[in-house]
Amino acid sequence: MYTKQFDSQDITKFLQWIAEARNILLVSHMNADGDACGSLMGLTLLYDQASMIGCSVTPVLPNGCPKNFEWLPESGRIVKGENDTQAWERMTEEADLIVGVDMNAASRTDMLAEPLRKARCHKVLIDHHHNPDREEFELVFSDPEISSSCELVLWLSQAMWGDRFLNREVATCLYAGLSTDTGGFAFSCEQPSCFEAASMLVRYDIHPAEIHNLIINTFSVNRMQFYGFALSERLRIYPDQRVALMAFSLDDQKRFGVGGEDMEGLVNYTLMMKEMEVGALLREEVGRTKVSLRAKYEVNVNHIAQQLGGGGHTKAAGATCKMPLDETLREVEKLLGVENAKPLDCNSKG
Ligand SMILES: [Mn+2]
Known part of the structure; x- marks a missing residue:
């Protein structure tokens, strides 16, 4: 009780x-x-x-x-x-x-x-x-x-x-x-x-x-195919920093006919990899970019979101940045400490 x-x-x-x-x-x-x-x-x-x-x-x-x-x-x-x-x-x-x-x-x-x-x-x-x-x-x-x-x-x-x-x-x-x-x-x-x-x-x-x-089991075919594209083409993994992030342009979204509601939950995939501790998803809108952040252990993503003008919980937070996708991505990369890091080359694993 x-x-x-x-x-x-x-x-x-x-x-x-x-x-x-x-x-x-x-x-x-x-x-x-x-x-x-x-x-x-x-x-x-x-x-x-x-x-x-x-x-x-x-x-x-x-x-x-x-x-x-x-x-x-x-x-x-x-x-x-x-x-x-x-x-x-x-x-x-x-x-x-x-x-x-x-x-x-x-x-x-x-x-x-x-x-x-x-x-x-x-x-x-x-x-x-x-x-x-x-x-x-x-x-x-x-x-x-x-x-x-x-x-x-x-x-x-x-x-x-x-x-x-x-x-x-x-x-x-x-x-x-x-x-x-x-x-x-x-x-x-x-x-x-x-x-x-x-x-x-x-x-x-x-x-x-x-x-x-x-x-939960409500995906459209488009949305499912977009998830496939997201994971194979847009997921960047930084093993040393334990960071994974995805960024989607308006063109990416147009190509699959998907929007914000379709991306609900997609950011959680970044933390499904055992070694990853922080995940981010960036989604371009007209004139602004939405950022979702997730963390598994000690990292407080609420603090990171606050630096982008947003907020939320310690393990799940977000922000809306009045900047184009590439600029927002650079900001997020800096805050996550991966701005000079090289992402894993996912296509050369034979
Ligand atoms: Mn609630």
């Missing part, structure tokens, strides 16, 4: 705000992942049941729901913020409760951040990232040691309503985020409560294998 205690006054307050609300807005971060989508929809389905009759509960994502999570129960209700920021402004003015989930600050919602800050209603944060913005949000339920926001949503809902509103749909949403944020229960799952949460969710007749297929 989850051993940390929620503040009982916080719980009472939150219960009351939900019970009294006529307009509840839920929001998560830009470029939503499984945990963002799962916790957003899990909360939506919980508040549908817990709020008063006639209360409208609206889930919002700054740039919408990613394709491989569109199967989540009722995800069709997700409002895409970038389509209509004016509508979002109206919605935040009318809302009496806004709940941010799987994000630590309003800025993570990009174009929705300003109206979110301006809104005068009750604001609650449910999250597991470091440094939650306690100034902006009146109530903060935060635990950086927990596996996922979905797990936190489960324990919080237990504290608020027990099992009362837990059902197959809610459990499916929460399991989707719990399983993806832990890489299929491979990391961020040191706490027993993570597996207890999974154990509780599978009692609701959910299908873990099917959920896995719907999220």
Whole structure:
């Protein structure tokens, strides 16, 4: 069971705000992942049941729901913020409760951040990232040691309503985020409560294998062929420095008809080689280059990302550089200490 205690006054307050609300807005971060989508929809389905009759509960994502999570129960209700920021402004003015989930600050919602800050209603944060913005949000339920926001949503809902509103749909949403944020229960799952949460969710007749297929086994043929190209033509390995990196121009992406969403997870291949400790993926966009960084052991890639104007976690971080691909690549090579190193010649191994 989850051993940390929620503040009982916080719980009472939150219960009351939900019970009294006529307009509840839920929001998560830009470029939503499984945990963002799962916790957003899990909360939506919980508040549908817990709020008063006639209360409208609206889930919002700054740039919408990613394709491989569109199967989540009722995800069709997700409002895409970038389509209509004016509508979002109206919605935040009318809302009496806004709940941010799987994000630590309003800025993570990009174009929705300003109206979110301006809104005068009750604001609650449910999250597991470091440094939650306690100034902006009146109530903060935060635990950086927990596996996922979905797990936190489960324990919080237990504290608020027990099992009362837990059902197959809610459990499916929460399991989707719990399983993806832990890489299929491979990391961020040191706490027993993570597996207890999974154990509780599978009692609701959910299908873990099917959920896995719907999220992970979703490659298009183009994307698969692009991965082949990426690994054989674009992977540079620096054995002495234990660094592996890949860089993709706009032309590379055009050739295979792939974009950012298709590269989700590709950076992790750099660390699949036993000896590699740091990995980087660079992807050119119009007028800028996106950088993803990963580390296995001691190296703190959050520090490296910060030097590029970005940030993240110690083992996974990223940045967006307003520079062309080749310049960004030189910067990254310098920061990783491989600017003068010779990469392994992968084509001459006979
Ligand atoms: Mn998360």
